[in-house]
Amino acid sequence: xxxxxxxxxxxxxxxxxxxxxxxxxxxxxxxxxxxxxxxxxxxxxxxxxxxxxxxxxxxxxxxxxxxxxxxxxxxxxxxxxxxxxxxxxxxxxxxxxxxxxxxxxxxxxxxxxxxxxxxxxxxxxxxxxxxxxxxxxxxxxxxxxxxxxxxxxxxxxxxxxxxxxxxxxxxxxxxxxxxxxxxxxxxxxxxxxxxxxxxxxxxxxxxxxxxxxxxxxxxxxxxxxxxxxxxxxxxxxxxxxxxxxxxxxxxxxxxxxxxxxxxxxxxxxxxxxxxxxxxxxxxxxxxxxxxxxxxxxxxxxxxxxxxxxxxxxxxxxxxxxxxxxxxxxxxxxxxxxxxxxx
Numbered sequence: 001x002x003x004x005x006x007x008x009x010x011x012x013x014x015x016x017x018x019x020x021x022x023x024x025x026x027x028x029x030x031x032x033x034x035x036x037x038x039x040x041x042x043x044x045x046x047x048x049x050x051x052x053x054x055x056x057x058x059x060x061x062x063x064x065x066x067x068x069x070x071x072x073x074x075x076x077x078x079x080x081x082x083x084x085x086x087x088x089x090x091x092x093x094x095x096x097x098x099x100x101x102x103x104x105x106x107x108x109x110x111x112x113x114x115x116x117x118x119x120x121x122x123x124x125x126x127x128x129x130x131x132x133x134x135x136x137x138x139x140x141x142x143x144x145x146x147x148x149x150x151x152x153x154x155x156x157x158x159x160x161x162x163x164x165x166x167x168x169x170x171x172x173x174x175x176x177x178x179x180x181x182x183x184x185x186x187x188x189x190x191x192x193x194x195x196x197x198x199x200x201x202x203x204x205x206x207x208x209x210x211x212x213x214x215x216x217x218x219x220x221x222x223x224x225x226x227x228x229x230x231x232x233x234x235x236x237x238x239x240x241x242x243x244x245x246x247x248x249x250x251x252x253x254x255x256x257x258x259x260x261x262x263x264x265x266x267x268x269x270x271x272x273x274x275x276x277x278x279x280x281x282x283x284x285x286x287x288x289x290x291x292x293x294x295x296x297x298x299x300x301x302x303x304x305x306x307x308x309x310x311x312x313x314x315x316x317x318x319x320x321x322x323x324x325x326x327x328x329x330x331x332x333x334x335x336x337x338x339x340x341x342x
Contacts, residue, residue: 046118046120049333050330052111056106060103064303065114066292072123074122076289095297122287131259145256152198156201175225188268188272189209190210195213198216214268215251227256231294232293238287265280294310314330
């Protein structure tokens with residue numbers, strides 16, 4: 001048996017990763033022989049618009065709008081804005097989410113229209129599952145991503161899903177097991193009430209929901225195994241159209257196993273299309289845009305109401321109280337600027 005001396009430690013790490021991939025089914029298209037797939041990208045205009053309705057003419061409202069930010073997975077440029085007052089561009093203190101804040105009066109119809117347009121290039125995320133040489137724990141301070149959220153406990157009821165199961169000690173292999181457990185337990189459907197809040201215990205009890213429910217359950221289980229995990233929310237882009245409306249949000253998760261970087265999962269999309277189950281452990285299509293990270297969000301400037309469960313739609317306060325979301329009419333749309341491709 002080869003001993004991992006200093007001269008061989010990099011080779012050992014690579015061999016260990018290969019064994020883990022082979023034994024746990026982590027190997028996917030990127031691990032097959034032959035040339036690696038070229039990550040795809042998509043460039044488009046994204047319009048984030050909304051109208052606050054039901055106000056008295058001249059009545060003041062405080063408004064916060066989430067804003068997508070540039071990172072290694074997407075480049076964002078604000079190309080047009082149509083706001084009734086000068087916006088203050090801020091970031092929340094805990095997660096660094098970008099947002100624009102404004103205070104504005106309603107017009108003669110009791111409405112406040114809002115519109116921001118972005119040019120965005122989104123890149124496909126592909127993970128090669130190669131360990132970070134010499135790194136035995138996550139780099140940086142990820143303490144927040146090990147702590148509970150209001151609707152995402154660490155421990156408790158959700159652990160019933162892994163009761164009696166012997167999960168691997170290796171965090172990458174354990175995360176793959178948790179991914180499969182959530183996918184097998186849940187069914188993507190939106191019926192009745194309770195779904196869509198990202199309530200991990202509700203998802204555990206009911207076994208169905210949308211993307212918030214899938215990924216809240218995964219995050220709860222990952223954190224219970226001391227694996228940092230975070231929630232990301234934004235919007236999906238249809239794959240069969242080059243322009244049109246976007247009816248609502250989409251979310252996914254990232255986890256950070258020991259010895260590796262951040263790795264994404266999109267379990268709800270895998271559940272809807274089982275042929276993509278292997279792909280969505282570690283990879284993300286470019287047909288999306290991320291707007292914010294985290295749960296229980298305190299805005300900047302701070303809102304008078306409670307912390308937001310998640311932040312993707314406009315948040316409005318009137319007279320120091322949260323304004324009903326039913327009176328805020330969002331409209332989201334996109335237009336491709338070029339053919340999808342590499």
